[in-house]
Amino acid sequence: MATLDADATLRAELYDRRMREMDRGDSELYAALARDAEGPALELACGTGRIYLDALAEGCDVDGFDRSAEMLAFLRERAAERGIEPSVWRADMTDFAVDREYELAYCPFNAVQHLLTIENQLDALRNVYDALAPGGRFVFDVFVPSFELIAETYGEWRTESVELREVPYKFRTRTRITDEVEQQFTVENELYDPDGSRVVAESHRLKMLPKREVELLARRSPFEEWTVRGGFETIEADATIEDGDSVQVWTLRKRA
Structure with a gap:
């Protein structure tokens, strides 16, 4: 198992503490999606495992990756403390490949906003599309610029x-x-x-990713269907987003 030096451990622990204390309400949604998926799930940018480890502990078949080695090392230490075995690896959203098909891919807490160019954004969407089984969906959130x-x-x-x-x-x-x-x-x-x-x-x-810009990216991506709602309560097809909502939760679906 990879180990961290003192500074790296401190950075990872600080990040983990701050993410957990925010209590955004997103972990319940993503964990429920992983539980309800009819096949394996994949978490992009899993970080220190704030969502990933709980889903894994609940018995979900979920893999994950992150581009930060120190975050993954911290995740593995936390997993060992809980007696669970994670399936995670180091990779970037713009350049990853998998050896199984996923019914669900999800990317929490504005992580797609780290993709700064249109090329990187579309590369990530294509990679996720290729990783999904027919009918699979990709769920992610970004904030509404205020x-x-x-x-x-x-x-x-x-x-x-x-x-x-x-x-x-x-x-x-x-x-x-x-x-x-x-x-x-x-x-x-x-x-x-x-x-x-x-x-x-x-x-x-x-x-920054306002709604119209995300929709344009979806239209340029291989995904055939997409919806967006303004919050983490549900992602039902008839859910909407309105002025005053602070969060965009997008669902992109691969045709069956």
Whole structure:
């Protein structure tokens, strides 16, 4: 099993803690989809296993991959603590292949927004399409860009206290627009130990994806059907998205 150095473990543990504390309500939806799938499921960008490990513990036939080796190593450690055996590997959404057909593929928590170019976005959709069995579906979520939220909070550092391994740290994060033309933004995270030394510094660049842009990508992809709803409560065919919704949950289906 891969092991992590101290800094990598700290980064992975910080990420895992923050994702779990957000309680977005998405884990229940994705776990239910995996339970109800009539065949195996695949989680893209599974990270430290916030959703993946619970689905696996419930007996779901689910595989996963992530491009971060440190996140996967942390996931495997957590799985060992729970006595479950994960089937995960390192790969990128834009360049992956599988040796089985999946009834369901899903990608939680805005992860597709890390795909910055149209070419990368379409490559990922083609790869997912090829991984699905006939009639299979791909479910993912992205946020609805809010001009009010951007105006009020972007560009400002937010600071909070966080305890990791019984040690108090100061965590701060900032989101800012870094390319107005391409509608890209950067999330910066920093962690400081009790002595004030910065022990983690990372940044992630992402792409805004309003509804119409996602629909255009779906139209250019191999998928034949797609729907979108505004929340994690359900993905029934008649569900809708409306002004004021903060989340887009997309379902792309491969024709049977």
